[in-house]
Amino acid sequence: MDLTVANLTVARGGIAVLEGVSFRLGSGRALVLRGPNGIGKTTLLRTLAGLQPAVAGEMSVPPESLAYAAHADGLKAVLTVEENLRFWASISGTQAAEAAMAAMNLQELRDRRAANLSAGQKRRLGLARILVTGRPIWVLDEPTVSLDAASVALFAGVVRAHLAAGGSALMATHIDLGLAEAEVLDLTPFKARRPAAGGRVGAFDEAFG
Amino acid sequence: MGALLIRDLRLAMRAGGGFGLGLAFFLLVAVLVPLGVGPEGDVLGRIAPGILWVGALLACLLSLDRIFALDFEDGSLDLLATSPIPLEGVVAVKALAHWIVTGLPLTLVAPGLGVLLNLPVAGYGWLVLSLLLGTPALSVIGAFGASLVVGVKRGGLLLSLLVLPLYVPTLIFGAEVVKRGAAGQAAEVPLLLLAGITLGAAALLPFAAAAAIRINLR
Numbered sequence: 001m002d003l004t005v006a007n008l009t010v011a012r013g014g015i016a017v018l019e020g021v022s023f024r025l026g027s028g029r030a031l032v033l034r035g036p037n038g039i040g041k042t043t044l045l046r047t048l049a050g051l052q053p054a055v056a057g058e059m060s061v062p063p064e065s066l067a068y069a070a071h072a073d074g075l076k077a078v079l080t081v082e083e084n085l086r087f088w089a090s091i092s093g094t095q096a097a098e099a100a101m102a103a104m105n106l107q108e109l110r111d112r113r114a115a116n117l118s119a120g121q122k123r124r125l126g127l128a129r130i131l132v133t134g135r136p137i138w139v140l141d142e143p144t145v146s147l148d149a150a151s152v153a154l155f156a157g158v159v160r161a162h163l164a165a166g167g168s169a170l171m172a173t174h175i176d177l178g179l180a181e182a183e184v185l186d187l188t189p190f191k192a193r194r195p196a197a198g199g200r201v202g203a204f205d206e207a208f209g
Numbered sequence: 210m211g212a213l214l215i216r217d218l219r220l221a222m223r224a225g226g227g228f229g230l231g232l233a234f235f236l237l238v239a240v241l242v243p244l245g246v247g248p249e250g251d252v253l254g255r256i257a258p259g260i261l262w263v264g265a266l267l268a269c270l271l272s273l274d275r276i277f278a279l280d281f282e283d284g285s286l287d288l289l290a291t292s293p294i295p296l297e298g299v300v301a302v303k304a305l306a307h308w309i310v311t312g313l314p315l316t317l318v319a320p321g322l323g324v325l326l327n328l329p330v331a332g333y334g335w336l337v338l339s340l341l342l343g344t345p346a347l348s349v350i351g352a353f354g355a356s357l358v359v360g361v362k363r364g365g366l367l368l369s370l371l372v373l374p375l376y377v378p379t380l381i382f383g384a385e386v387v388k389r390g391a392a393g394q395a396a397e398v399p400l401l402l403l404a405g406i407t408l409g410a411a412a413l414l415p416f417a418a419a420a421a422i423r424i425n426l427r
Contacts, residue, residue, distance in 0.1 A: 050290075051290060052426070053427075067291075068287070072282075073284060074285040074287070074289075075283060079219065083216075088288070090211075091212055091289070091292045092293060093293060129288070
């Protein structure tokens with residue numbers, strides 16, 4: 001499934017941060033978003049995931065075909081690894097919890113409560129959640145935060161397998177995943193003009209637009 | 210959606226889940242009021258319907274801000290909003306889970322607390338029936354209020370102020386059912402109005418709440 005984004009303008013807090021973003025992500029491809037802090041990587045990814053409306057522009061696929069992984073993993077501390085994962089699998093209507101645990105090397109931790117996981121283990125569990133959604137396009141916001149080198153390599157392998165199976169991945173990351181085939185899109189040229197320089201200004205009733 | 214209900218119930222039952230908070234509060238109210246008011250049976254019997262309903266209402270209010278706040282803080286709400294389940298369904302299921310954890314236990318223990326408050330014998334059936342029909346409205350309206358303050362730090366105060374006026378009709382008709390029932394009068398009309406409030410709230414408010422959450426997640 002191809003994701004084509006055309007002339008997208010995204011806003012945070014009513015002020016446009018990126019405008020005219022256009023790219024194409026074919027199946028089997030990975031695209032890494034780069035740009036300094038605050039350029040609007042997360043805002044762009046949240047817009048693509050359907051969590052906030054775009055100010056202008058279009059995307060070719062509905063948000064329902066995107067699996068979104070945010071900074072926060074959405075884990076419940078009092079549930080075990082397996083319970084957390086099975087919950088998201090049944091929400092997505094898939095049976096992939098077991099395979100996801102195997103892929104992210106979580107089988108030994110399956111009965112441990114998420115509260116007792118290390119930061120890196122939590123992140124691995126959060127990324128395993130992406131696997132159980134069964135959606136073709138992965139949208140990953142800083143997926144490698146707090147992962148050690150071995151886990152980064154493990155996750156790179158998971159992403160590669162997903163690409164090989166015809167999926168695609170859009171990532172905002174500063175760490176090189178070691179995906180040689182990934183293209184890089186620098187967002188700096190798309191930085192929105194300031195309102196004083198003719199940029200868009202958010203309306204007062206932005207929430208209801 | 211079943212998975213979400215089971216997860217929410219499981220979270221409520223585990224340590225720190227808040228199960229029993231409302232129940233304990235309700236118990237305290239019913240135990241303390243006779244001590245404060247004094248042992249005159251007829252006074253207690255007269256105020257029992259009102260006290261029991263006010264107690265149930267405040268007990269429900271206690272746990273409202275947990276409905277969405279915890280899921281918002283750990284990022285689950287974002288992920289639920291991008292999941293295949295419609296957000297309206299998420300709201301409805303969470304309101305149902307809240308009712309099972311607070312409203313239902315309150316309904317079940319209410320007759321026991323009615324004894325403490327010297328509720329007339331004729332009132333017990335009406336008490337249980339009115340709470341059974343009325344507390345779901347408290348959970349649904351509460352879920353709507355909680356959706357309005359998603360993302361507001363320490364939104365509990367704002368939530369109480371938003372929700373209390375919306376609770377007033379439920380309280381008036383609920384207490385009226387028990388009052389009339391206890392006095393041996395016909396209580397069908399307030400009971401039907403109470404059921405109407407619950408059905409109307411359950412039908413409409415999940416849509417309003419889902420819209421509010423979508424705006425608050427932006």
